[in-house]
Each structure stands twice: as structure tokens, then as C-alpha cells.
Amino acid sequence: MSQEVTYGKKVYDFLSSVKLGISLLLIIAASSVLGTIIKQGGTPEEYVQLYTQSGYRIIKLFGLDDVFRTWWFILLLFLFALNLFTCSLKRLERDLRRNSKETIPPIENLRKMRNSLYLSGLSLESVTEELKKDYKVLIKEEDGVCLEKWGFSRYGVHFIHFSIIIILLGSLLGLLFGLRGFVSLKKGEEKSYVTLRGKNPEETKLDFLLRCKDFRVDFYADGTPKDYVTEIEILKDGEKIMEKRIRVNEPLKYEGYYFYQASYGKEATFYFEVDGRKRSITDREVFREDGLIMRVMRYEPSIHDFGPGVLVAYLQNGHPETTWFLRDVQKMRLKEIGGKKVEFIDVKEDLYTVLEVTKDPGIYIVWSGFSLLLFGLFTTFFLSPRKVYLRGDSTGTWVAVHSEKRREDSERELKKIGSRFYAQ
Amino acid sequence: MLNETLFLITTFLYLVLIVLILFSEATRKKYLFHSILVVFSFHTLALITRWLESYELGYGHAPLSNYYESLVFFAWCITLLSLLLKKNLRYPSVLHSALAGSLLIMIYANLSPSIERDIKPLVPALQSNWLHFHVSTCFVAYASFFLSFLCGILFFFQSKGSSSTASILEEINWKSVSIGFVFLTAGILTGAVWAHYAWGSYWSWDPKETWSLITWIIYALFLHGRLVKGWTGKKLALLSVIGFLSVLFTYFGVNFLLSGLHSYAT
Ligand code: HEM
DSSP states (O other), X not given: OHHHHHHHHHHHHHHTOHHHHHHHHHHHHHXXXXXXXXOOSOOHHHHXXXXXXXXXXXXXXXXXXXXXXXXXXXXXXHHHHHHHHHHHXXXXXXXXXXXXXXXXXXXXXXXXXXXXXXEETOOHHHHHHHHTTTSEEXXXXXXXXXXXXXXXXXXXXXXXHHHHHHHHHHHHHHHHHOEEEEEEEETTOEEEEEEEOSXXXXXXXXXXXXXXXXXEEEXXXXXXXXXXXXXXXXXXXTEEEEEEEEETTBOEEETXXXXXXXXXXXXXXXXXXXXXXXXXXXXXXXXXXXXXXEEEEEEESOSTTSOOEEEEEEEETXXXXXXXXETTOHHHHEEEETTEEEEEEEEEEXXXXXXXXXXXXXXXXHHHHHHHHHHHHHHHHHOOOEEEXXXXXXXXXXXXXEESSOHHHHHHHHHHHHHHHHOO | OHHHHHHHHHHHHHHHHHHHHHHOTGGGTTTHHHHHHHHHHHHHHHHHHHHHHHHHTTOOOOSOSSHHHHHHHHHHHHHHHHHHTTTTOOSHHHHHHHHHHHHHHHHHHHHOTTSOOSOOOOOGGGOOHHHHHXXXXXXXXXXXXXXXXXXXXXXXXXXXXXXXXXXXXXXHHHHHHHHHHHHHHHHHHHHHHHHHHHXXXXXXXXXXXXXXXXXXXXXXXXXXXXXXXXXXXXXXXXXXXHHHHHHHIIIIIHHHHSOOSOOOOO
């Protein structure tokens, strides 16, 4: 039984040791270096070319082509969080215990302290009253008082360490329950689904409708892009809920989803007449009607000054054939393919906007962690707790200042206190 | 434009300052502070002029947006910190070599033919206030780490056996790393917030992000080494050199050797 207890304690001591913490930080840093010098997310061919066949085998074995998502890297982060948590818990316990054991030194000691002064003619009560404006009273005895300023900064280290755990937890939440995808919309188009990113793209339905009212790109005089703007409407049950302009750096947020201006593209729509009936197809579409199967393979806005042309592929008695149509050349405008009269009427190019879509339920936890981290760092490095001990005697009050971190702080604090009373 | 002339004058003034430091005993104490103040004022004036001139061109952005601007801002931060920490820089070599660092950066930025110095418009991704917070906090951090690096280097060169200079150097080093660590953290966090608003992901393990994390870890090791393990002397000096090499790689190496989102490099 006691054997087990000591064994468990050993494990816990190891888990919460600074040594393990430092080792983990070193290993995480080294793995991160690997993750930046080895190409990430490449194709097998690229790896074989860069690092030879056997190099590729090693890379695949350890997941070095996707270091930051391999199981062992995630495990390292988990261990790190656990180590930081247990280490800080131990520390916090100790700090709390230590700080509850505060006592006021006797008057002989105060007199001998380096940073002390005697306020003659001022009673303990009046000094305490004055100092209470800026200091918190920790202990109050009959002839002595202990006050403190910025005591919370003693716990700055704990804010730092716990905030890192909070950030890691927040990002874990995002990894587990968040999503990333995109939606592309032409002007006037509506969609209520998002295409998820991943090896096998799938779609997820939204319970509202996105309508792209407008999309435009502005340029500076020198041709650099200046602004990408998508005007979006959100509709629910046929009713307009919201209207918003999405720009880079200004995402739209709705029901936990963020929509970002990510990129844009051009899509051409081709207008044909098939046996006298108007038809339109886009770049990627295959046209099928009464046995005619065709698609546009290539589009040239201008072919040798003859205007726009399209290369059309179609099936002729089961064999694939291709032919060029030119809009502005009478002879090349109308052709008979697949037993039908096909006439190329026109082409229209539309811009479409691509919105990155994300959902991250951990984001506010991450933000809180960030704020706490900065707060903790600031208090740790730029503030230090100052304690003031007071002991009154029959003619006045002894004041002594103690700062745990730096002696200069005590000196400065004492000066401030002195000038406070002597100025009066 | 006027800002280019002002930057050239500033560079020249840095040169004069360094020459004064090298050859004149008198400037060492009394006039040095005021001389630095003059150079720094010119440097500040040049930055402000560039800022105003970007409005004249119709672009209107703080001079924190491309490689050239980041270099002159880096030098400005080094000089600023030297001035602010003057009281603490009781080891004059640190101050002098910091100013020499500013001079070298200014020469490289303003005279190298490979650097694009025109004011350019901002592409949409860079049009964000977070960018300004991000860049300014990062470069204050880099400048502090540069001071720490100098302390580390000077530690190895100081005369043996004089423990008082060693402890002064260590103290300056500690102060620089404290400031640098707070600002680097702020830089990484503001960068993450910016990335969230611009790309929809606060952390994507892009090489520059990853290297800033590596740098951060190295300085965290520095802090714990001293506080928890009680390291002093050579170990800390070595860590501050390694840390700054990592800063340099984050700043230059990633731009020139690896590819990623942070396309400052031309
Ligand atoms: C990268 C993550 C970490 C950061 C940013 C960090 C930050 C800090 C900082 C800034 C201090 C200095 C506080 C001061 O000036 O008094 C500190 C102290 C400390 N840290 Fe960390 N830390 C990290 C990870 C860890 C880990 C993993 C451990 C242990 C396993 C640890 C244990 C300690 C201890 C024991 C102290 C000394 C506290 C004291 O002096 O009372 N830290 N940490």
C-alpha cells in the first residue's frame, strides 16, 4: 500500500517538475523547427524528389509532412499542459500557505530595518487612515498594522501559467468542435451550405441563406488591389435578417459562423442556341439535351482579333470530338454537332467571391487567455508587491517598507510615504 | 521625397555619433546623451515625414508596412530603448554597440541597392490597425533582444575576473529580456488577433508564426533558467545569443529562406 503511494507520488513529482517542463519546451521547439524546414503537406512525388525514397519513408513514418497535427506532437502539447498545470498547482499551494503566515515585526526590528522612518507626532490610527487610501490592510493589531499594495502581482506567475493552459484548452475546443470551409457566390447567387475543407470535401448545411448582393474589386492607380468587397444579405425563412459588407479584415459574424473575404475568381457563362432554343452553360458544366452532350473546354477572350472563341468538346456517335466556335465570324458561329444546330451567341464573365467560413467555439476562451497572459506578464515584470509595517508608540509611528523583489522599490515607496506626511 | 532625404541625413548623423564615440573622450559622458537625443529626433522626424507623405500619395498608412519600413523602425526602437534604459546602461559598451547596431541597420536600409524604398499602397490584408500593434510590439521586442544579445556577447569579451562588470551586464540583460518577453508575447498575440480577422485563423503554423513561437520558448527558457534553476554567467549569455539568432531567423531567414503568409520580402 505505502509502496503504491510513494510510486504515485514519484510519478506526480516527475510530472510536475520544472525539469520535465524545460525538456518538453525544448522538444516542442525542436519539433517546430523540423516543421518549418521540412516541407509540410506536400505530395509524395515532391517528397521523393526532395528527400529521396528512403527519406520519404522516414518522413511518412513520423508524420513529418504534417508535424503540427501528428499524434505525437499533440501528445507533447497535452503533456506540457498537464505539467504546467500540476507544477503551478504545487506552486500556488505553497504561495498561498506562505502568504497566510504574515506577522508584524516588533518595534525594535522595525527601527533597525533599512527602509524605515519615524513619523513623530502622528498616531498609528491617523497614519493607517491616510495609507488606507492606497493600501489594503492585511493585519490589524492593537499597536501594529500591516498594509499591502499590488499584492495580486505576487500571483502574476500563476496568471501567466494558467492563461497558457486556458489558451491551449480554447484551441482544443476549436479543433474538436469548430469547422473550416468556404462558400463561393456570384452576384445575385444564394447558398445555404458551406463546402468543408479536407481530403474529401463535403458540405454542411446552414439554417440560413446567404445572398450575394454585390461583389467588387478596387485597385490603386498602380494596379495593386485596394479592396475586395462582398455585400451580403442573410435570409431566414424568406425574411432578410441582416445586411453586411464583408471586406478583408472585416468578417461577418452570424450564429457563431465567421465569413471572411478570402479570394475571388472569374467564371464565364456561355450562351448558345440549340435548334433555336436559348441555352446557357458555365465553365464546369456538362450540357446534356436530347442526346447532345457537350462542354466548353477552353475560352479565349480574343483569338487573333476575331473576337471571343470557345473550344467545345462533344460526343459524335460515342467518339469525343472538339471544335472551335468564334462569336464574331459568321462561318464559325453556327455549326452542326451531334445532329443539332448549335450557335454560339455570347459569353459573359462574372466575378465570384470566395468567402472563408469558420466556426470556432473556443475563440473567446483563447481571447480571455491572451488577456490574462498579458495581464500576468505585466504584473510580474512591472509591478511588485509592497508591504508597509506600522508600529505606534506613545509619541509617533514607525513605518517600514518591504518589497519582495527589489530593494530600490522599497526605497522609492518609503520616500513616497514620507513625502505624503511631511507635505501636510 | 523629403522623407528619403531625412533618412539619409539621419544615417549620416548616426555615423557622426559613432565617430564621436570612438574618437572623443569628452562625448563619453556629458554630451553623449544630448547627441543621441538629436539623432533620435531626426530619426523620429523622418518617420513622421514618411507617414505624412504616404497621405499625400493617397495611401495613408503608418510606416510599418514593408521590409524597408520595418528596418528603419527597428533601428528607431533600438535607439529609443537605449535612451530609455540609459540610467540602467551603466556599462557604456552596451549603449555604444547598440548605437552602432542602429547605424548598420540604417546604412543597410537606406543605401543597399536591393531594397525597395518607395512608399507603397497597402494590399487589403495589411489594412488593419492590428497590423500596427503587431509590428510595433514585435520590433520593440526585437530591439530589447538585440540589447540582450549585446550583453551576452560583451559578457564573453569582458576582462576576466571582474565580477562587477559581469553582474552589471547580467542585470541589463535581465531587464532587456523582461521587456522583450512582454513585448514579444504582445506581438504574437496581436498577430494572432490580426490573423483571426484577416484569414479566419489565429494560428496556422505558418513558418513565421512558428519561428516566433520558437523564439518565445527560448526566452522562456532564459527566464526559467535564471529564476528557477539559478543559472548565471556563461549559460545565460549563451542563451541570449541563441535567442537573438532565432529572432534574426524569424525576421530575415523566414522571409528569404522559407515561404509563408508574411511576404514582406520582395
Ligand atoms: C512557455 C510557457 C511558459 C511561460 C511563458 C512561462 C512564464 C514564466 C515567467 C514569465 C516567469 C517569471 C516570473 C517572475 O518573474 O517571477 C515564470 C516563472 C516560473 N515558471 Fe514558468 N512559464 C512557462 C512554462 C513553465 C513550465 C512548463 C513550468 C514548470 C513545469 C514553469 C514553472 C515556473 C516556475 C517554477 C517559475 C518560478 C516561479 C517563482 O519564481 O516563484 N513554467 N514562468
